[in-house]
Amino acid sequence: MHDLIATTALGAAAPCVDHHGPISLTEEPGFALASIAARRGAERATVLAIRRMIGPTAPKAGHWAGERIIAFWTGPDQWMLEAPYDSDEFLFERAIKEAKGKASVTEQTGAWCRFDLRGTGLAAVMERLCPINMATFIAGSATRTSIDHLGCFVLCRSEDHISIHGPRSCAAALHHSLLTAIRAAF
Amino acid sequence: MIINHPLLGPRDSAEFTYMGDAKLIDRPDWQAPEALAQFIDYGYMRDNPDGAHRELWYHEQGDRSFLVVTRDTTTHEIFAVELARDVARSRGQSR
Numbered sequence: 436m437h438d439l440i441a442t443t444a445l446g447a448a449a450p451c452v453d454h455h456g457p458i459s460l461t462e463e464p465g466f467a468l469a470s471i472a473a474r475r476g477a478e479r480a481t482v483l484a485i486r487r488m489i490g491p492t493a494p495k496a497g498h499w500a501g502e503r504i505i506a507f508w509t510g511p512d513q514w515m516l517e518a519p520y521d522s523d524e525f526l527f528e529r530a531i532k533e534a535k536g537k538a539s540v541t542e543q544t545g546a547w548c549r550f551d552l553r554g555t556g557l558a559a560v561m562e563r564l565c566p567i568n569m570a571t572f573i574a575g576s577a578t579r580t581s582i583d584h585l586g587c588f589v590l591c592r593s594e595d596h597i598s599i600h601g602p603r604s605c606a607a608a609l610h611h612s613l614l615t616a617i618r619a620a621f
Numbered sequence: 622m623i624i625n626h627p628l629l630g631p632r633d634s635a636e637f638t639y640m641g642d643a644k645l646i647d648r649p650d651w652q653a654p655e656a657l658a659q660f661i662d663y664g665y666m667r668d669n670p671d672g673a674h675r676e677l678w679y680h681e682q683g684d685r686s687f688l689v690v691t692r693d694t695t696t697h698e699i700f701a702v703e704l705a706r707d708v709a710r711s712r713g714q715s716r
Binding site: 497508511566578580581586 | 686
């Protein structure tokens with residue numbers, strides 16, 4: 436076995452952390468992702484499979500839900516599952532088991548990078564980045580949008596905490612645009 | 622122009638990409654005896670109405686769904702927005 440060294444999406448050994456004004460921007464490498472899409476006629480079965488993984492409520496359009504494992508809505512009858520990598524490295528295998536052939540599951544962990552924004556005044560940053568209506572984007576909201584031409588998923592975890600999943604191959608470009616917006620806002 | 626997405630609410634049209642006449646949903650059967658003539662119509666023949674027009678819009682900067690938008694070509698007033706999936710299924714198509 437080769438002795439491989441894991442690097443973060445930005446290519447370093449440790450996650451990148453930036454502070455500017457009231458905002459901190461952190462690279463978050465420690466999560467697993469899997470997408471789950473209902474097959475035709477199995478929409479209800481897919482919702483039930485998600486509930487077995489995340490808890491009593493599967494997220495509706497524009498939302499996320501869950502605790503250790505969360506799901507966020509990505510499109511009609513489609514969701515993404517997210518969980519800590521340490522406890523749920525094989526999240527997609529769990530999803531395949533729960534889906535019982537009623538939904539298509541795809542391992543997504545290596546495809547995305549995640550940046551978290553924490554602090555007060557996040558709306559000022561997000562309004563410079565994307566067309567999300569920040570007045571209604573409250574804890575529990577999740578949406579797909581475009582940031583600097585990159586398709587990204589944005590989750591409002593709490594009033595002062597937003598997560599952004601972007602394409603991992605564009606991590607540096609996304610990081611740059613996030614930093615630029617933070618510096619423009621504060 | 623604001624498109625009232627059936628699932629996500631009102632969104633600026635800049636989030637969408639125009640994908641053409643909604644008749645593109647009615648793709649002919651390639652095995653039909655008249656397939657050639659039908660595909661020529663399907664590929665090239667378009668109405669150019671002065672008024673209500675049903676057209677496909679793709680929510681590229683959002684949930685990636687296709688919508689059927691009924692829009693007045695003279696005023697840009699939008700009368701109806703439906704998920705293209707629902708429109709196709711209501712006509713007995715598989716997707």
